[in-house]
Amino acid sequence: MNRIYTFVICLLTLVTVGNSQNTLEIRNNNLRVFLQSNGALLPDSGIHGFDYEQDGEFIPLIHFTGLWLGARDVNGNLSLAQTQQGGRPGPLNTTPGFDKAWQVDAAEIASHRQDFEDNGVIDNPIPKVFAWPGIGNPHFFDYNGFELPQDFTVGLAPYWDENGDGTYNPEDGDYPVLAIRGCNLPIIPTQMNWTIFTVQEAASHPLEISLNVFYFDCEEMNPLQESIFTYYKITDRADFAAPLPEARWGLFTDGDLGCPIDDYVGTFPERSAAYFYNADNEDEDCIIVQGFGASPPAMGIDIYRGPLDNMAQNLSVSSSITFFNPNFGSFPPGVTDPNTPEQYYNYLQGKWRDGSPLTVGGIGYNGTEPASFAFPGLPEQENGWTEWEAGNGQGDRRVLMNFDAFELFPGAVNEFIAGYTVYRDGEDNLGQAEGLRDQLDVLQAYFDNCLQVNSDIPELPPCTPLMTDISPINKEIKLDIVPNPARGAAFVKTEAAIRRVVIYDATGRSVLSSDSGQIQLASLPTGLYFVHIHTDEGTAVRKLAVE
The missing domain is CATH 2.70.98 (Beta-galactosidase; Chain A, domain 5)
Incomplete structure (x- = not known):
């Protein structure tokens, strides 16, 4: 005590x-x-x-x-903690030197995406995008000067995974986002500051x-x-x-x-x-x-x-x-x-x-x-x-x-x-x-409205975001998941070529992945999931209820 x-x-x-x-x-x-x-x-x-x-x-x-x-x-023992004066910098099992907060602007993310979309190659790396502490970032040490913990599957900074490989690599077109449980679309604020x-x-x-x-x-x-x-x-x-x-x-x-x-x-x-x-x-x-x-x-x-x-x-x-x-x-x-x-x-x-x-x-x-x-x-x-x-x-x-x-x-x-x-x-x-x-x-x-601030909702005052009006996914991809709700297995129906399917639970954890449109669900408990479908035409997100 x-x-x-x-x-x-x-x-x-x-x-x-x-x-x-x-x-x-x-x-x-x-x-x-x-x-x-x-x-x-x-x-x-x-x-x-x-x-x-x-x-x-x-x-x-x-x-x-x-x-x-x-x-x-x-046993009734009482413990207390607070965040108003901070804690120990870094994750629980941290690496030496992990004492930093990261900042990235929507304008930098937009430039990074435009750079990737013109030819599929990053010609002009943006330091704040390449320094972002997403899981498995291979460029992290070069831009931060200390190592990124390698034993993480969840818990580091959120990002859009362009090719669905479960690793943050800005050279693959990945970029920082704000990910909120229950929101299908990633969110790109004017500025994010993460630690x-x-x-x-x-x-x-x-x-x-x-x-x-x-x-x-x-x-x-x-x-x-x-x-x-x-x-x-x-x-x-x-x-x-x-x-x-x-x-x-x-x-x-x-x-x-x-x-x-x-x-x-x-x-x-x-x-x-x-x-x-x-x-x-x-x-x-x-x-x-x-x-x-x-x-x-x-x-x-x-x-x-x-x-x-x-x-x-x-x-x-x-x-x-x-x-x-x-x-x-x-x-x-x-x-x-x-x-x-x-x-x-x-x-x-x-x-x-x-x-x-x-x-x-x-x-x-x-x-x-x-x-x-x-x-x-x-x-x-x-x-x-x-x-x-x-x-x-x-x-x-x-x-x-x-x-x-x-x-x-x-x-x-x-x-x-x-x-x-x-x-x-x-x-x-x-x-x-x-x-x-x-x-x-x-x-x-x-x-x-999941902070989609540029949505056309009559009840809300207009907001034309400064340098944030960029679409994080291709909404025109025609696909569906059947059956939905599902039990045992589900199938992605689309004419596009599927590269990878990743399923996230309601807390944002990646719980299942597949390289085809057939998804085996036997290992998943009942609940609501978010399915990220990566295709040769882009990426889409769908909800899936597992019974």
Whole structure:
């Protein structure tokens, strides 16, 4: 217990994170974030991971943000980990020097694809495409200066496999993509930033986490231009450990809207979202921090996907709780920063740090009516419970959005996807929250459309992506899989010559391959799969249900 206690004491302490080999600066218009090779969304200074450019100055939005991971084993022992200050760079079984984050732009991917498509040969190698840490990349050492782990079949950076050979080789026309479970088409954001790191949730359950920070830039004015997305892929690398019967995960955010001591927090439970807004309409300078001035923006955090339950269904956000920096304002000790493992785990359950329930009214402490979500809805609402309506003392807030407990099995692969967005077109601080709510709905609709942002959907604002409007597959290939659903075997029907067929499960793992159109399914459990069919006319993806 002493080891865990020492770890969590420093979890929220203001420390300077050590410099990594490379810290990437990520800019989407006015919004900026940093990514270190250890997975921390922080600059090397260790403060203000997200900020916003106003009149040539960068003003803080978020101090820390990241995942909280807690679990009890079969004996009730509690373990905790977090990602907000990063982990150990590299995969679990890493090679010396594996301490890097990779960045690639859609324009570079487009140039690479055009180079390959004109004659089937790469004449002008693009370093960022050739350096991408895809499985088996034969050029990795030449462009990175250290070796790529060779024992990987899953877990490294995603890519489009042009010839379906299971290896990332840009000379074969392969290129980086964003791959999301359940989406047929690969996604090419304006920019992707990828790293992999390891944290310990329990002594026998090391977690290997890849993080892709990406964004879309549009020619038109669009909410995507004020948004940045994070995609964590979390693999339990335990070998022979027992499952963890009670695992809990949450997304922690310490918001600092300009001056951090005059903020409020709200939640939109039906949207799996939380937001920060200013307690008044003037965000003054304070301490050593520049404020936003009049009509400061609202900042929203929306969770699109969380861990899987035992039925392979995505869990939804089950609670959101706000706690308070005791250095700014007068708050009971039970609602301030946690200091012990049990206090952290209480927050992950949607309780106060002392184990008492969140309740309706005031700051949510010592009431009579239990609640799952703190301060739900817009600030102004008749008979509502919000910080604005309650007249709470303004201050420095943290928010934690949690999922219900689930059983974590060795080898399990989970996705965690969230978006961070800023809204500043409202008339005042309260109007910003209303505009933010509508902006969150637009971004959710884009995610529901698998982030195919250039799709012609009337309900969505137009987005002509800058240098991303390139088709990742040939949609004109005529083929089908029969029968579907299938049991035992399935067949690909097409007039094109089949080069290779690769089947991926719902977690993105390659589970089966064939050099012909006949697919033997006896080894596959019941479920939904994605079949990548590589032909002499191009590549297509189809869904296949196995009974």
